[in-house]
Amino acid sequence: MNEHGNCSVRRVTLVGLLVNLGLCAIKFVAGTLGHSRAVVADAVHSLSDLTTDIAVLAGSTVWDKPPDASHPYGHRRFETMVALFVGGMLGLAGLGLGWHALVTFRTPPSGTPGSIALIAALISILAKELLYRWTLHCGKYVGSIALEANAHHHRSDALSSIPTAIAVAIARLGPSWLFLDAVGALVVSLFILYSAWKIMLPGMMELTDFAAPESVRQRISDIAEGIPGVHEVHNIRTRTVAAHLQIDLHVLVDPAMTVARGHDIASEVKYRLIEKGPNVFDVIVHLEPYDPDHSKRSDT
Numbered sequence: 329m330n331e332h333g334n335c336s337v338r339r340v341t342l343v344g345l346l347v348n349l350g351l352c353a354i355k356f357v358a359g360t361l362g363h364s365r366a367v368v369a370d371a372v373h374s375l376s377d378l379t380t381d382i383a384v385l386a387g388s389t390v391w392d393k394p395p396d397a398s399h400p401y402g403h404r405r406f407e408t409m410v411a412l413f414v415g416g417m418l419g420l421a422g423l424g425l426g427w428h429a430l431v432t433f434r435t436p437p438s439g440t441p442g443s444i445a446l447i448a449a450l451i452s453i454l455a456k457e458l459l460y461r462w463t464l465h466c467g468k469y470v471g472s473i474a475l476e477a478n479a480h481h482h483r484s485d486a487l488s489s490i491p492t493a494i495a496v497a498i499a500r501l502g503p504s505w506l507f508l509d510a511v512g513a514l515v516v517s518l519f520i521l522y523s524a525w526k527i528m529l530p531g532m533m534e535l536t537d538f539a540a541p542e543s544v545r546q547r548i549s550d551i552a553e554g555i556p557g558v559h560e561v562h563n564i565r566t567r568t569v570a571a572h573l574q575i576d577l578h579v580l581v582d583p584a585m586t587v588a589r590g591h592d593i594a595s596e597v598k599y600r601l602i603e604k605g606p607n608v609f610d611v612i613v614h615l616e617p618y619d620p621d622h623s624k625r626s627d628t
Contacts, residue, residue: 335465335466335469335470336470336473337384337388337392337466337474337475338385338388340466340475341384341385341388341440341461341463341475341478342381342385343459343538343546344381344463344478344482345381345382345439345496346457347402347455348374348485348504349378350353350393351374351451351452351455351456351485352371352374352375352473353368353371353447354371354448354451354452355370356368356371358423358444358448359371359446359448360443360580361442361445362441362442362443362444362446362448363441363442363445364441364442364445364492364498365526366445366447366449366491366492366496367449367492367516369428369492370449370452370489370492373586374452374485377428378476379417379480379494379551380414380417380418380477381414382478383410384410384414384416384474384475384478386494387409387410387474388407388408388474390403391404391405391410393451396433401569401610403572403589404536404569404572404608405498405513405534407472407473407568408473408474408531408534408535409476409531410474410477411473411474411476411527411528411530412477412528412531413531414474414481415477415525415527415528415531416519416524416528416529418477418481418484418523418524418527419481419521419524419525420516421481421488421587422518422520422523422596423517423520423521425488425516425520426517429491429511429514429517430478430514430549439586441496441499441500443500443532445496446493446496446497448501449489449492449493449496450493452485452489452492453486453489453490453493456482456483456486457483457486459482460475460479460480460486463475463476463477463478463479463482464479464480466481467595471572471607473531477527480523480526484519484523485572487519488516490516490518491515491516497576508519508617514628520600527528530568534569536567537565538567538568539565539566540566540568540573540606544573545566547604547605548561548566548575548577548601548605549564549604551601551605552577552579552597552601554600555591555596555597555600556581557581557582558581558584558593559581559582559620560579560580560618561577561578561579562577562578562580563576563577563614564576564578567582569609572607572608572610573606573609574608574610574611575601575605575606575608575610575611575612575614576610576611576612577597577611577614577618578615578616579593579597579613579615580616580617580618580619581593581615581616581618582617583618589621590615594613594615597611597613598611
């Protein structure tokens with residue numbers, strides 16, 4: 329199977345769902361048999377990954393649909409909504425992990441955890457780190473912000489298993505050092521909350537129609553002005569839709585040319601920007617007559 333097939337949103341997410349389900353069962357059983365509350369809590373945390381996997385699977389059936397009468401610009405914003413949901417779930421997981429750490433300060437676990445609990449935590453770290461790397465690679469490859477968001481959720485589960493493994497290992501050596509588990513969990517919860525913010529920020533910027541940076545707009549202008557027949561480009565407007573760029577720009581051409589020729593130039597501008605532009609999926613071109621006596625206007 330080719331790389332694109334291996335990196336399909338549904339395939340990657342379905343594998344992640346099955347891995348999460350297996351890890352959740354392993355950690356719950358191992359934590360119960362190994363007398364480790366930390367591992368049992370980590371198993372419960374893994375359930376949040378199952379929720380986001382299901383959300384991505386369900387959302388991908390919608391955002392891949394072509395434009396229709398009710399959504400003439402397509403359904404890509406559904407992917408943004410899923411990414412925001414994943415980020416929100418990740419934030420809640422971080423808050424929950426931090427709260428659990430604070431509670432652990434007051435009520436440390438009793439008893440010595442068994443080796444089965446430590447093995448389960450180590451398996452979780454390795455499996456979720458590998459899943460994170462594969463999902464993130466595929467998310468970048470197919471240009472899916474929801475898949476990238478889910479990758480960071482996998483990483484959060486791997487991070488949360490680290491203090492769990494440390495706590496179990498230290499508890500087997502000396503239970504009086506169990507407070508380090510709470511300290512590590514608090515630090516990890518802050519990293520998770522930061523990851524949640526990084527996931528949600530692009531989606532929030534997109535929903536407020538935040539423009540692309542000046543360097544991107546300059547690249548758009550350079551591509552368009554390099555096309556024969558285009559004298560000048562101005563009023564470049566951009567917005568992001570699910571990690572893809574939508575462009576609206578004005579192209580100045582010879583006022584004496586035919587409508588057919590102007591249409592050909594506009595089509596070429598659109599084609600070149602989609603082909604060579606920064607992840608462009610749609611371009612709206614407005615033709616204007618070129619006046620050699622006017623000075624070039626700045627973008628607005």
